[in-house]
Amino acid sequence: MKRSTSRILTTHTGSLIRPPELLDFVRLRKSGQPVDQHAFDATLADAVGDVVRRQTKAGIDIPNDGEFGKSTSWSLYALKRLSGFELRDVKGDNPFARGADRARFQEFYAELEGRGDGKDWSNVTRQDAVCVGPIAYNGLFELQRDIENLKAATTAAGVDEAFLPVAAPSSAIPDRRNEYYGSDEELVVALAEALRTEYRAIVDAGFLLQVDDARAAVTYYRMVPPASFEQYYGWLARHVDILNHALDGIPQDRIRYHVCWGSWPGPHTTDVPLKKIVDLILRVNAGAYLIEAANPRHEHEWTVWREVTLPPGKILVPGVVSHSTNVVEHPELIAERLTRFASCVGRENLIAGTDCGFAQEELNRRVHPSVMWAKLEAVVEGARIASQQLWGGSTAV
Numbered sequence: 001m002k003r004s005t006s007r008i009l010t011t012h013t014g015s016l017i018r019p020p021e022l023l024d025f026v027r028l029r030k031s032g033q034p035v036d037q038h039a040f041d042a043t044l045a046d047a048v049g050d051v052v053r054r055q056t057k058a059g060i061d062i063p064n065d066g067e068f069g070k071s072t073s074w075s076l077y078a079l080k081r082l083s084g085f086e087l088r089d090v091k092g093d094n095p096f097a098r099g100a101d102r103a104r105f106q107e108f109y110a111e112l113e114g115r116g117d118g119k120d121w122s123n124v125t126r127q128d129a130v131c132v133g134p135i136a137y138n139g140l141f142e143l144q145r146d147i148e149n150l151k152a153a154t155t156a157a158g159v160d161e162a163f164l165p166v167a168a169p170s171s172a173i174p175d176r177r178n179e180y181y182g183s184d185e186e187l188v189v190a191l192a193e194a195l196r197t198e199y200r201a202i203v204d205a206g207f208l209l210q211v212d213d214a215r216a217a218v219t220y221y222r223m224v225p226p227a228s229f230e231q232y233y234g235w236l237a238r239h240v241d242i243l244n245h246a247l248d249g250i251p252q253d254r255i256r257y258h259v260c261w262g263s264w265p266g267p268h269t270t271d272v273p274l275k276k277i278v279d280l281i282l283r284v285n286a287g288a289y290l291i292e293a294a295n296p297r298h299e300h301e302w303t304v305w306r307e308v309t310l311p312p313g314k315i316l317v318p319g320v321v322s323h324s325t326n327v328v329e330h331p332e333l334i335a336e337r338l339t340r341f342a343s344c345v346g347r348e349n350l351i352a353g354t355d356c357g358f359a360q361e362e363l364n365r366r367v368h369p370s371v372m373w374a375k376l377e378a379v380v381e382g383a384r385i386a387s388q389q390l391w392g393g394s395t396a397v
Contacts, residue, residue: 001208001253001287002062002161003315005348007387008338009061010380011317013258013290014165014210015074015357016066017365017372022047026362029071044068045149052153052162058373059380062208062351064163065153069146073361074165074212078172079129081139082194084180085173087127099222100270109266130177135190137197147205163256164202165357168213169195169246170239188239192246199246203254210256211243211286214356218262220272229276236280244285256317257286260356261298263366265324274301278308286314292355293318294329294337302337305344316345319355320382321375326367328374334382339389347390352383 002009018026025040048065055063070077079085102109146164154162167173169192181187202209216236223232247255259281261271274291281289292298302318310316318341320334334352342350358372359365367375 001256001315003348006391008342008347008350008352008383008390010352010383011060011062011163012055012064012354012376012379013260013319013323013357014064014067014163014212015359016051016068017359017367017369018066018068018362019047019050022068023362030363041145044145045152048149049153049156052150052157052159054373055376056157056159058376060376062161062163063154063157063159064165064210065146065150067165067357067359069142069149071142071362073364074357075167075171075174075214076129078139078167078195081137081142081198082135082173082191083138084131084133084135084190085129085176086132088130090128100225101221101267104269105267112264112266128177129173129175131180131187133180135187135194137194139198140201143198143201147202147207150207151205161208163208163210165210165212165258166195166198166202168211168216168239168243168257170219170236170243171213171215174215185238188242189245192242196246199250203250208254208256209250210258210290211247211284212258213243214258214260214262216240216259216281217272217277220277221270224270224272229272232272233277233280236277237283240280240283244283247285251287252285253287253313255286256288256290257281257284258290260292260319261295263323263356263360265366268295268297271297274298275304275308278304282308282311282314288315288317288351290317290353291319293341294320294322294355295324299337302340302344305341310345310349315349315351316341317351317353320352321354321379323354323356323358324366326371328371329378329382331378331381331385334378335385335389338383338386342386342390352379352386354379 021043025035028035047068051066052063071080169188178184178187199209220232320337321329358367
């Protein structure tokens, strides 16, 4: 894993806004119309090449493929790569509508999601994913295609390190239902075993593996109440152990672990505090931890690192720009955020990142594309300013 001793490096969380030429294929697929697979593959390869070039031009040190090769969303893509699940129309309450925050702000969420009658849900949440058979990994074609596209793009752009994001077992296929395994515990263990194929293939290909685990924190606000914090903490601890099992044998310095409090632009008044779960986050066998830190509900939590010691050899990648507002953060504010973190964990143990992805689903973006690129450029400029303040003089790698 790349580390600098003379300046703060830059990266981001992963999901970038898809270009129009890719979205044309997405809309055809969703409408049930035939798609020219050869044309799609060529367009995808070109789009990955372009997005890597643009990240490099913007000054991002550790880029990725924008997650362009994933169908549907950052977590539901696993449905395309795992056997054992079938989709059924949702009956009864929308499982994605649960949670204390949503209960308190029902009118806000109805307006936000354009479903005043409570029925018009997102296009990826209208069906339940039901486990009806043994879970196995069968997505090697898509995975290898993503690996090859990123290899070609990074070679062309002269990039020496890049990452590929994947879902953690607790986050893959959220709100899944179990009709096959004896318990949900057995299901998630089987899911972890299957995802291990994906994890190892990415690292074996020479890329950093980023494990996305929004559900780690989001599950709290959906469990508590009626469950207790202790019950939630036990749930998270068990899923951390299962993730570590899936990561067994992969060098820690090839793994990035991302935690956020959900991508949606809501009030987030019932999020679990970082200080209550940071010990479990650090229990994950990763070399770097990407943690949401720029949004106004969690920015103050940089002070957690005054009391919590980052383990030796580890890297903290705090989000220094938000994914959920079109306001572009000033580079001097970004520098201020970075120097605060540096005062806690050390300047050599810090990389500048983003809170979350800018497009959690193919057709669901959080900001305008031009704003996304302005934010990434601001991260780079803020890191440059912070590096001058922390090191002085030259800020070469």
